[in-house]
Each structure stands twice: as C-alpha cells, then as structure tokens.
Amino acid sequence: MPLFDTAAFSPCELEARLRVHRLPEVGPKRFHKLIGAFGSASAALSAPASAWRALGFPNACADARRSPEVRDGASAALAWLERPGQHLLMWDDPNYPALLAEIADAPPLLFIAGDPSILERPQLGMVGSRRASKPGLDTAKAFARSLAGAGFVITSGLALGIDGAAHQGALDVGGQTIGVLGTGIENFYPQRHRQLAAAMSDQGSAVVSEFPLDAPPQASNFPRRNRIISGLSLGVLVVEASVASGSLITARLAAEQGREVYAIPGSIHHPGARGCHQLIRDGAVLVETVEHILEALRGWQNLSPAAPTPTLPSKPRHPLLDLLLAAPHTSEALALSSGWPLPKVLAALTELELDGRISCETGRWFGRVP
Structure with missing residues (x-):
C-alpha cells in the first residue's frame, strides 16, 4: 500500500495536492503559502483566481488549475502510488523525515521508490x-x-x-x-x-x-x-x-x-x-x-533520537586490512600509517593478496570486504 496517512488526507485532498504540486511556478514556498491561506489544497483549487492574485501568485498558476495536463498528471501519480514499493510522503505527515523538515524550504511532498x-x-x-x-x-x-x-x-x-x-x-x-x-x-x-x-x-x-x-x-x-x-x-x-x-x-x-x-x-x-x-x-x-x-x-x-544506534563493524583481524578498508593506500603510506617498517608491510601485503583480501591497482592497495 502507498505510504500516506489516509485519515489525514482524503482521496480528494490527496488528488488536489498532486494537482497543486504540478502547477507552473509553484515551488515549496508557494505550495505552503497556498495551504496556509486556504486551509487545504482542495479549497485552494476552488478559490477564485482573484484570491490567488491577492496572495501574489502569477496568473499562470490559477489559470492552469483545471488544465488537462495538470489533471492527467495527478491521475497518473495516483495510479503510480497503487503499485508495490511506491510511496508518497507529505511534509505534514508524521513519517516525514525530521531532519529534512527542519530546513526552510522543505519539499511539500516526496515520491519514493523503495523503503x-x-x-x-x-x-x-x-x-x-x-x-x-x-x-x-x-x-x-x-x-x-x-x-x-x-x-x-x-x-x-x-x-x-x-x-x-x-x-x-x-x-x-x-x-x-x-x-x-x-x-x-x-x-x-x-x-x-x-x-x-x-x-x-x-x-x-x-x-x-x-x-x-x-x-x-x-x-x-x-x-x-x-x-x-x-x-x-x-x-x-x-x-x-x-x-x-x-x-x-x-x-x-x-x-x-x-x-x-x-x-x-x-x-x-x-x-x-x-x-x-x-x-x-x-x-x-x-x-x-x-x-x-x-x-x-x-x-x-x-539529532535523531528515534533512530537506532548504528553498530560499528567488527575490526578486521589484520591491522593493514583495517587501514585499507578505510581508504586505499600505497605501500609507503601504509608503512607511515601503521608504523611498520616497509619490508614488513610488503611481506604482509603479499600474504593478504594471496588470501584474496586485498588487491593492487595503479600502485595503490584496496581492501576487499568479505
């Protein structure tokens, strides 16, 4: 099922928001201004053009409200949402990402394919x-x-x-x-x-x-x-x-x-x-x-108290592999980072390469995740 709060957004309001979202020259700030002024997207679409002009909106916005392109685009979005793994998040939905909601021009809606x-x-x-x-x-x-x-x-x-x-x-x-x-x-x-x-x-x-x-x-x-x-x-x-x-x-x-x-x-x-x-x-x-x-x-x-605590990966058993999984190194850079003498580093790199745990490209060594 598509992710949106059907209790908060009736089918009529959802379709209206999708139409407003498609209007020319309506970005995040104007979208929020319309909802704030009229209380809902449905009410905004029903309001006279003069009310839109009073809010400082260009004529192109109000004139496009009933255009076939806008209506058909909203209908296509509703059909898209019926497919598995395809979702819509509104900025006033409780599932909207909290950090993104903090920015001044947060997107009024997000289409999401996946989780x-x-x-x-x-x-x-x-x-x-x-x-x-x-x-x-x-x-x-x-x-x-x-x-x-x-x-x-x-x-x-x-x-x-x-x-x-x-x-x-x-x-x-x-x-x-x-x-x-x-x-x-x-x-x-x-x-x-x-x-x-x-x-x-x-x-x-x-x-x-x-x-x-x-x-x-x-x-x-x-x-x-x-x-x-x-x-x-x-x-x-x-x-x-x-x-x-x-x-x-x-x-x-x-x-x-x-x-x-x-x-x-x-x-x-x-x-x-x-x-x-x-x-x-x-x-x-x-x-x-x-x-x-x-x-x-x-x-x-x-910053994100509701998120699960990330589990740090277990340290690789070999200290050089640990360094290489963090970032590629040359042999000389590995010697400096590890504090090992270069001959010891070269010997260890040979063993790790034979084990298939690292590879060398253009003079730099790369760790391989198992």
Whole structure:
C-alpha cells in the first residue's frame, strides 16, 4: 500500500495536492503559502483566481488549475502510488523525515521508490565529481562500504562518478543508500544509472524525488536536489571536486543547514582536488580515514533520537586490512600509517593478496570486504 496517512488526507485532498504540486511556478514556498491561506489544497483549487492574485501568485498558476495536463498528471501519480514499493510522503505527515523538515524550504511532498522508512535513519551525504578519477571512485566506494557497515545510510544524487560509486559501495556490503533525483522518478536521469536505481529500490534502499513523476532534467532542478541530500543528512562528505563542481553547492547548503562538512584532500596537482582544498580552507573537516567521520558523528543521537544506534563493524583481524578498508593506500603510506617498517608491510601485503583480501591497482592497495 502507498505510504500516506489516509485519515489525514482524503482521496480528494490527496488528488488536489498532486494537482497543486504540478502547477507552473509553484515551488515549496508557494505550495505552503497556498495551504496556509486556504486551509487545504482542495479549497485552494476552488478559490477564485482573484484570491490567488491577492496572495501574489502569477496568473499562470490559477489559470492552469483545471488544465488537462495538470489533471492527467495527478491521475497518473495516483495510479503510480497503487503499485508495490511506491510511496508518497507529505511534509505534514508524521513519517516525514525530521531532519529534512527542519530546513526552510522543505519539499511539500516526496515520491519514493523503495523503503521509505530509511529516510528517518542516520544518513551521511556523499558527493563529488561526475568525471572522477579512478582513485577518487575507489576512495568513494571504500568510504561508503565502511560507513554503511557502521550503520549509516549513504545518501547521494545518483549522478555519474562519485555519487554512483558511493551508492554501489553501500550496496556491496548489504548497506542502505538513498538516491535523490533532480528529475521525476519516471523520467530517470542519467539513464546509465537506471539499473543501479532499480537495485537500490529492490534491495531495501530508496530513490527519492520532490519533482512530478515525469519532470525532465533541468539545470535549476539540481541545486534543489542538492538541498535534499544535505537536508536528510547529518553531514556531507565531498570526495573529489573541482572548484566549479555542483558538489560545492551541496557543501554550502549543508553548512547553511547546520550540517557538518567533510572533505578528502588530494594532490595539489590534481584539478579534482581543488574544490575539496577550498572547502577545507573554508572550515570543512579534513578527512583521511573513516574514523575521522565516525568520531565526529558519535553525537548524532542528539539529532535523531528515534533512530537506532548504528553498530560499528567488527575490526578486521589484520591491522593493514583495517587501514585499507578505510581508504586505499600505497605501500609507503601504509608503512607511515601503521608504523611498520616497509619490508614488513610488503611481506604482509603479499600474504593478504594471496588470501584474496586485498588487491593492487595503479600502485595503490584496496581492501576487499568479505
């Protein structure tokens, strides 16, 4: 059954809200203004156009109320909700995620494919470049695996690059992940991640959008998508980003919403590290291992008291594997991190590789989750 409180929302009111949601030039603030002024979406749709104009709404809003496109779109959304695993959350529903409700322009409704209950669980946003380097992708996947294994839901934007690696890393260890779209769920973008999104919905995770089901990709949608990623999360980790990356918009929104911002540094010669370096100069937490994030988030219970306490993963038996599951390392970096002499590190790496517990790519070692 679709997730909405039928006692609170009659079928008529639900359909009316879906129609208001599709009106041109009606975003979250105007949606809330209409409900506040008229008491319900049904009353707003029945009100004269002059009443809408008195509230400062453009003529296009009132004129579109009875258009076939708006009525048909609402009917299609109602039909969509009848299918298994497809849900709708209103901002005044008791199941609406509490952290997201705190932001100034909280989405008035959310379409959800998958498990809606995980939106209330403690989340960490992970974002970064769409054109990420291989080391950046590997780092995102490794961090997502460890954080998901520690009980956190990984939230990102289902974009190519770092977003996709973060979602996949969480799925790899049986963890949960939320993908927030900048399009309608039925007009999926990017198409290359359609299979990933389907796997998320099928495996106890979720895909979320505030946009009408058929909404196409538009440049203005993605900053709105970003505020949901940060709004749902306790903090946002930027893995790799240029100074012009949209990931820095997410980080800025996170800071404005009172969330913690984390950034992974990189080479001063790599353009994809400059955005992270800028964030660190601006006050983001410099992150080298997953423990840096877990230590900072140990007070998350104060923000989300109803969420279950995450269980930290049991420590791998081998100390080098512990380090590699947190983040990829070169042999020399492992020697520095572990305090072991390099010959001892090399010997241990050989044993771990023969056991199939680690792998080496382009000079860097990666831990493998059993």
